[in-house]
Amino acid sequence: MKIKSQKDFFSGLMFMVVGIAFAWGATTYNIGEGARMGPGYFPLVLGVLLSAIGAFTIFEALVVETEDGEPIGKFAWKPLAFIIGSNVVFGILLGGLPRIGFPSFGLIVGIYALVFIAAMAGEEFKFKEVLILATILAIGSYLAFIVLLKLQFPVWPSFIVG
Amino acid sequence: MDLISNLSIGFGVAFTPINLLYCFVGCLLGTLVGVLPGIGPVATIAMLLPATYALPPVSALIMLAGIYYGAQYGGSTTAILVNLPGESSSVVTVIDGYQMARQGRAGPALAAAGIGSFFAGCVGTLILAAFAAPLTEVAFKFGPAEYFSLMVLGLIGAVVLASGSLIKAIGMIVLGLLLGLIGTDVNSGVARYSFDIPELTDGIGFIVIAMGVFGYGEIISNLGKHEDEREVFTAKVTGLFPTKEDFKNMIPAVLRGTALGSALGILPGGGALLSAFAAYTIEKKTKLRPGEVPFGRGNIRGVAAPESANNAGSQTSFIPLLTLGIPPNAVMALMVGAMTIHNIQPGPQVMTSNPQLFWGLIASMWLGNAMLVILNLPLIGIWIKLLTVPYRWLFPAIVLFCAIGVYSTNNNTWDIWMVAIFGVIGYMFIKLGAEPAPLLLGFILGPMMEENLRRALLLSRGDWSVFVSRPLSAGLLAAALLLVVIVALPSIKAKRAEAFVED
Numbered sequence: 180m181k182i183k184s185q186k187d188f189f190s191g192l193m194f195m196v197v198g199i200a201f202a203w204g205a206t207t208y209n210i211g212e213g214a215r216m217g218p219g220y221f222p223l224v225l226g227v228l229l230s231a232i233g234a235f236t237i238f239e240a241l242v243v244e245t246e247d248g249e250p251i252g253k254f255a256w257k258p259l260a261f262i263i264g265s266n267v268v269f270g271i272l273l274g275g276l277p278r279i280g281f282p283s284f285g286l287i288v289g290i291y292a293l294v295f296i297a298a299m300a301g302e303e304f305k306f307k308e309v310l311i312l313a314t315i316l317a318i319g320s321y322l323a324f325i326v327l328l329k330l331q332f333p334v335w336p337s338f339i340v341g
Numbered sequence: 342m343d344l345i346s347n348l349s350i351g352f353g354v355a356f357t358p359i360n361l362l363y364c365f366v367g368c369l370l371g372t373l374v375g376v377l378p379g380i381g382p383v384a385t386i387a388m389l390l391p392a393t394y395a396l397p398p399v400s401a402l403i404m405l406a407g408i409y410y411g412a413q414y415g416g417s418t419t420a421i422l423v424n425l426p427g428e429s430s431s432v433v434t435v436i437d438g439y440q441m442a443r444q445g446r447a448g449p450a451l452a453a454a455g456i457g458s459f460f461a462g463c464v465g466t467l468i469l470a471a472f473a474a475p476l477t478e479v480a481f482k483f484g485p486a487e488y489f490s491l492m493v494l495g496l497i498g499a500v501v502l503a504s505g506s507l508i509k510a511i512g513m514i515v516l517g518l519l520l521g522l523i524g525t526d527v528n529s530g531v532a533r534y535s536f537d538i539p540e541l542t543d544g545i546g547f548i549v550i551a552m553g554v555f556g557y558g559e560i561i562s563n564l565g566k567h568e569d570e571r572e573v574f575t576a577k578v579t580g581l582f583p584t585k586e587d588f589k590n591m592i593p594a595v596l597r598g599t600a601l602g603s604a605l606g607i608l609p610g611g612g613a614l615l616s617a618f619a620a621y622t623i624e625k626k627t628k629l630r631p632g633e634v635p636f637g638r639g640n641i642r643g644v645a646a647p648e649s650a651n652n653a654g655s656q657t658s659f660i661p662l663l664t665l666g667i668p669p670n671a672v673m674a675l676m677v678g679a680m681t682i683h684n685i686q687p688g689p690q691v692m693t694s695n696p697q698l699f700w701g702l703i704a705s706m707w708l709g710n711a712m713l714v715i716l717n718l719p720l721i722g723i724w725i726k727l728l729t730v731p732y733r734w735l736f737p738a739i740v741l742f743c744a745i746g747v748y749s750t751n752n753n754t755w756d757i758w759m760v761a762i763f764g765v766i767g768y769m770f771i772k773l774g775a776e777p778a779p780l781l782l783g784f785i786l787g788p789m790m791e792e793n794l795r796r797a798l799l800l801s802r803g804d805w806s807v808f809v810s811r812p813l814s815a816g817l818l819a820a821a822l823l824l825v826v827i828v829a830l831p832s833i834k835a836k837r838a839e840a841f842v843e844d
Contacts, residue, residue: 186774194512201519214803218526221791225519232512251772255565263761269744270757297737330749
């Protein structure tokens with residue numbers, strides 16, 4: 180058996196897995212009956228429906244001919260890792276990790292880190308350019324979010340301002 | 342006249358200097374972000390939403406409406422100048438708009454889009470104001486069974502127009518519905534799928550999903566592609582005004598587009614995309630006047646008609662939202678989210694309990710449109726400059742604004758982790774060719790659907806036939822079924838595939 184549409188096959192697989200997971204999770208809650216639905220009723224119905232849709236999508240992906248096999252193609256690992264990574268690092272620097280005693284470094288440090296890491300996702304990386312961009316964004320964000328909109332952010336590292 | 346007095350309440354609210362200012366700022370920011378290639382209105386609104394938190398509800402919604410129009414207008418600018426549709430509804434604008442730009446007629450193309458949109462916006466606003474009151478009356482007659490069936494119709498309607506596979510789009514809806522159920526169940530107080538994480542008992546924030554999937558997912562996908570021939574026409578935008586000949590061609594196209602857009606926008610799932618496609622198809626079918634440029638080679642009608650239609654459609658798609666509380670598309674789903682943040686439950690009761698807000702919002706829609714024409718046409722030079730900013734400077738800034746935006750919703754880093762997860766999921770969706778817009782719609786409607794299903798079955802003592810024995814509900818479900826059947830028919834399926842591959 181050959182997969183005739185890779186995209187559809189894996190979409191179907193995703194639907195099935197997620198559907199079964201939700202349906203299985205729903206059984207741990209009280210299901211109830213139509214007239215008195217428990218918290219598990221609707222998720223159970225939807226979970227079963229989603230797995231059915233997934234199964235159908237997989238069936239279609241195996242049966243219906245496509246021109247080029249609709250390949251998923253290469254994953255852009257580099258942008259994926261750097262964009263998501265920059266976001267996570269920003270979060271860690273902004274809020275700190277109290278559980279392991281990592282202090283908050285505040286907004287400004289976070290912005291520099293985010294811009295530098297995110298910029299590495301692109302095809303070109305020019306240090307000076309990125310530095311200027313980060314500085315502009317740091318000043319701009321400070322003025323817009325802290326001064327103008329008065330959002331509650333830790334701006335500076337907690338061990339400096341205390 | 343009710344209409345006049347209602348509208349005058351609205352303009353009374355909207356015409357205060359402070360609200361005018363918010364509307365202006367909204368339009369400006371919306372255009373600013375919307376112009377950026379690769380960022381559609383959904384991502385734009387999600388990104389700018391946090392900026393409205395601190396405002397009073399009326400001003401916040403007015404500003405959001407401004408952002409919405411700005412984002413749409415910005416999208417057409419990008420479509421015309423860069424040959425990149427910033428959003429699905431400007432896909433057809435690209436065809437003739439870009440050709441006009443290549444011939445050095447970007448100015449008239451942009452003006453046609455702007456003027457057409459403005460006219461369509463005026464008409465759409467009037468229709469919205471006229472239909473809102475009678476439709477609200479109908480809405481009060483709706484019981485839970487009708488609401489449930491209406492949501493089914495709305496969701497089905499929304500995916501019938503999705504460009505990819507129908508079954509995958511329905512899968513995305515169900516996935517969205519399930520994600521919407523995460524968190525505390527209002528009836529039993531049970532925290533569902535929260536894995537004992539306190540933040541998850543409140544459910545997943547819709548901004549997190551919108552930004553992760555639409556913002557990060559698309560940035561990653563854009564960066565994955567090589568910087569191909571992104572030609573930007575900047576130097577050649579000189580004469581902004583269309584010639585007399587252009588006007589002669591444009592006016593009937595604008596009128597047709599507006600009429601079509603207003604009608605299609607009201608339908609569940611209709612709105613901007615379908616309107617634009619239908620309007621372009623009709624223009625193509627009408628006979629060319631002697632000496633007119635053929636379609637696909639830079640005919641001004643090919644810009645004016647779809648742009649008017651999508652603006653009229655996006656205006657009238659507020660009708661189901663404001664009267665029934667049911668968002669017909671992803672952008673409106675975001676509006677629902679925004680309203681709930683400001684403690685307004687969208688639906689028929691808004692008009693009676695909060696007429697200031699309701700009519701103020703309607704009036705501000707017209708204002709938003711007017712501001713776009715008055716401010717944005719002269720400012721076009723600035724937007725064009727923005728297009729020349731290299732993508733490598735833009736995307737770190739976008740990532741930053743998304744991160745700051747999600748953090749500021751709850752002042753909690755939890756949302757930053759969640760947006761990272763949904764960024765990965767969003768990229769996966771793009772790779773799998775699964776459209777994310779239906780997911781967002783399902784996500785917003787999930788809890789509402791469960792609530793209405795539960796009530797309907799409680800009233801009928803568990804008898805499922807209530808959905809078909811009540812005529813209104815049966816009619817809505819039949820319409821939904823009909824839509825699925827029509828789209829699944831082989832002959833239509835082929836046509837549909839053809840329509841999305843515009844020649």
